[in-house]
Amino acid sequence: MRKFGVVLAGLLLCLSLSLSARAMSSVSLGFGATYLPPMDESFSSGMEESQNWILSGELNGRFLFLQTQGMVLLAKSEEETLAVQMIGLAGLNLPIVGSWLLIELSGGVGLTYVPKNQGIEYPYFQLSGGEKIAADEISFLDAVLQSPIYLQMGIGADLGPLGLRARYLIETNQTIEQVIEKGQWWEIFVPNTGCLSLAVLLKMK
Numbered sequence: 001m002r003k004f005g006v007v008l009a010g011l012l013l014c015l016s017l018s019l020s021a022r023a024m025s026s027v028s029l030g031f032g033a034t035y036l037p038p039m040d041e042s043f044s045s046g047m048e049e050s051q052n053w054i055l056s057g058e059l060n061g062r063f064l065f066l067q068t069q070g071m072v073l074l075a076k077s078e079e080e081t082l083a084v085q086m087i088g089l090a091g092l093n094l095p096i097v098g099s100w101l102l103i104e105l106s107g108g109v110g111l112t113y114v115p116k117n118q119g120i121e122y123p124y125f126q127l128s129g130g131e132k133i134a135a136d137e138i139s140f141l142d143a144v145l146q147s148p149i150y151l152q153m154g155i156g157a158d159l160g161p162l163g164l165r166a167r168y169l170i171e172t173n174q175t176i177e178q179v180i181e182k183g184q185w186w187e188i189f190v191p192n193t194g195c196l197s198l199a200v201l202l203k204m205k
Helices: 002-020 140-145 176-182 185-189
Strands: 025-035 053-063 066-076 082-097 101-114 124-126 132-134 148-159 162-175 191-203
Touching (some): 053 191, 082 148, 101 140, 101 162, 140 176, 148 185, 162 185, 176 185
Antiparallel strands (some): 025 191, 053 066, 101 124, 101 148, 124 132
């Protein structure tokens, strides 16, 4: 029991030293690219193809080791027109080595919106399972509750005002509505698809 107490105290001391080496809070604006691997092929088989990469932007806020993240990805709809994917995440930002090497663990919800365009008669939300509902037939909150839950794991480095991130973003088969109705929250760890996200962050505060 005494050994466990010593180990726990040591871990808490290391964590406190790591946290004290960086600012208590920060706000960052980021830009990057997200790789969507081809279906039914190996993960890395399409990395050299530009059509498998989409642009993304994000806004991050951190307080101590808690982090919120909002991402916007410019994807393509099934009709090959512009689709905007919005993903909101919340989780942990934990320093590993001093104030510059860190890991991220987070979860949230992603909502896909397809605006009116050539071949698109009306703007719609694409919900979990590929279901499409006209934007004027469902509230934004209900669309969020019926959209896929996402999990994210990443590693990064903060070099002064500049941050680098490499993350793996997982789309699950569950929605917030399904988790509330069934109560089987552990099913959110069943992955559907995954993608690699690379980003450069610039600290604004």
